[in-house]
Amino acid sequence: MTQHFVSRHKVAVALGMTPAAIQQRHNAGTMPQPDAILHGSKGSEWFGWKRETIEEWAPKIRRTADWTRSAT
Numbered sequence: 178m179t180q181h182f183v184s185r186h187k188v189a190v191a192l193g194m195t196p197a198a199i200q201q202r203h204n205a206g207t208m209p210q211p212d213a214i215l216h217g218s219k220g221s222e223w224f225g226w227k228r229e230t231i232e233e234w235a236p237k238i239r240r241t242a243d244w245t246r247s248a249t
Contacts, residue, residue, distance in 0.1 A: 182213045182225025183244075191242045192235060202238075209234045 183191070189199040202208045203224070209231070211224035228244065235242045 180213070180227075183228060183231065184223065184225060186248070188226060188231055188242075190246055190248045191231065191244050192238075192240045193243070193246065194240070 185199045185203060186196050188194075189196045192199075199208070209226065212227045212230055213225035215223040215225070217223065228242070232242050
């Protein structure tokens with residue numbers, strides 16, 4: 178069964194935050210650990226979270242994840 182993960186950008190949109198704010202939280206270690214890490218070329222990494230992981234974390238930062246929200 179295929180697992181689905183959301184990117185930092187999708188997390189930002191769902192929480193009504195900027196990608197930069199999510200990046201800062203990730204760098205500061207205040208986000209949940211990623212559920213997946215993809216390793217790309219030249220040492221690049223992409224992080225992914227299960228929606229459930231973000232939904233459990235969101236209330237701790239006084240947010241609610243709305244996965245229907247779109248980036249504008």
